[in-house]
Amino acid sequence: MPDGIRLKVRAGAAEIMIDRPAAGNTLDSRALAALARALLHVEQAADVHCAVLRSGVEGVFCSGGNYADADRPGRASAEYAPSLAACFEAWAGRTFPVIAVVDGAARAFGAALALTSDLVVATPRASFGLPELSRGVVPSYAIALLRTRHSSQFVRELVFTTEPITARSDLATVSNDPEQVVRAHVERFASIGADAVRAAQRLLNAIDPAVDLPTAQQLAADGVAEQLRRYDEGQADQSYLGL
Template identity: 30%
Template sequence: MTFAVPHNRTAVITIDRPAARNAITPEMASRIEEYWDRIEADDSVWVGIITGTGPVFCAGADLKRMAGEGGGPAGTERGGFAGIADRVRTKPLIAAVNGPAVAGGCEIVLAADLVVAVPRASFGLPEVKRSLVAAAGGLYHTPRALPRNLAMEMALTGDPVSAERAFTHGLVNVLAEEDRLLDEALSLSDRICANAPLAVRESRRVLLEGMALDEHAARSLAAESMSWIRTTEDFAEGPRAFVEKRAPQWSGR
């Protein structure tokens, strides 16, 4: 596992266990949770990216490790699978998918806010092939990210969906060339980081929470969020920068 802040307020978490198809162990899950704790606590970091090394993004949990000595759940109490699938977050997460993302690997992708993927990537929930259930988010996040029947196809057949098909149906935001994956993910992050960070976090929160509300409650949630944003320093900076015809200098306050 590696953690880096390469440039422009973006931190990158890299799953680096290619010989084991980047399968997640309990220790790796704890490390990812620790990395995201650092991202949430660091005011200089506004966006996180998670990616993998080698030909596979993540094959899910390390089943061999779970079945042998030192086994245990490949998750954490707060974060769920891989320390991130169920994590309550305030900052955006981009999944940069370098290859197949299956089982828990697919559930990491589904937990992300945005997805960049190479053409050879694929997304699958093969749990039914092993008499398991995709309980780390696959069965309730997939129908929110994809059309119902495509989500049902993934859940019942266990067969993967190609990156191109996922792009067509909106799960993937950007299809990137093999050698441009991280560059494209960082470019997407740059587009986010050009905006006021508190407004970005509030917009993310209201969008996600609003999906579970009726229109009246969602409207009230958005109004409350806007009332709070009006109290921040950046609320004054946005119009000021527009009038002065310059790029805004966001403080995150």
Template identity: 30%
Template sequence: MQLPSAEFFLLSIPEPHVLLITINRPKQFNALNPEANFEMSRILDWAEDTDEIWCIILTGTGGKAFCAGMDLVNWNKDRSSGVNNQGSGETMPPTGFGGLSNRGLARKPVIAAVDGYALGGGTEMALACNIIVATKKSKFGLPEVKRGVTIAAGGLARLARAVSYQVVSEIALTGRHFTAEEFKKYDLVNEVVENDVDIIQAALVWAKKIIANSPDAIFITKFGIMLAMERASMVEATNEWMNSEEAIAWRDGANLVEGLNAFANKRAPNWKNPAPLRKKSKL
């Protein structure tokens, strides 16, 4: 499998069917400039369309930061030149910060491996992940209000649906940093590990639990979660989900038959790459 070329990211396959995306801007605490935002969106598009990829891990290099958010130096230069950055397509794609924080169509599970600062857009990306694993030293936060801007890349809406009104208000209105343990208390982090633990290996433990299952079932289940979050009615979300192209691919896929046969015959299933979708559904 040929991985895409990338300027701002390191890409690898640490385990079969698992794509590891490492933000590689350590001097900038892995903050993303506009070019990196668009590049990561293209990488995620590729992963969504590649049948061999069943799960994605996102992390940052350097041991100090997962992602410190937007590269404000570049943003300030753009604003000085008259570019209207916030909310425009100039700094990030429609899929949001890193092409992840406001991504609607998504079937592949994403795990955030956080070691250090995850601030602003870094927190927004982490909140868009299915699983978050973080070291004890890690810090989360949405400090946008301290810079005179707001949380406009999708993270605020995700946060408001994930925690209470008072908790989202505290996080978004104070702009302060939160420890990994605090975010776990709010059910925003799945696991906190010691600082000397290899965060990639900790994330791979979760990835292996996911890819041990049918990829067809994984993809249709994540898509159902996304629809349930996006739609006002649970009944409408379920009906749309079961009539989607994703559901058709799952019902027609070989892995459904394989899973049922393996269960009936008391053997381990032999999962295969799912067949590509005939067309993409839209959220």
């Protein structure tokens, strides 16, 4: 697929793959919109009990959101903010658990996706970080997502240090054989059944949030609008994406 988001559903389990090697597994407006569509497709498939989110690019999970589309480099896409908002809504509102498989770098919005998955399976070389502030960018949506699952202190450390942290037991199941761990999770969900798994997810969604989600999303939307303005005016850059 040209947007680099691949979706497969088999035996009640979905696989969503970010496969954008030429873009360093960054998510531009089209990829974000495609990820939102994939999540909504799974949401509407009542017989799907879980999704596995993984990368098709060696050594990187996801490098974050890219303001510019490939056909218009150096300029923030008009579709970036609405695509990011749609992705946030689909991700935060899902009623199925997501297992993230992280074998490499998860950065920026990619780190937020990984660390707000319901189960995180990581290899020893996995790492998570929010480098944006080092280039004058405030990671609005990453902060909003992370605060639904993690403490304010933890999110502050990621934001203000701008340095990645390695995979550790309080964030992920760390394994040299992540596929074996993922298979065990998927088989467990299959044995429980989609109805019960989704009921548990809905209850967790209702109880778990550390912040009021609509308020968090509005603050994030206001923040990203400001960041796109600063980017277009040359006051911030996205060199942290490594492109």
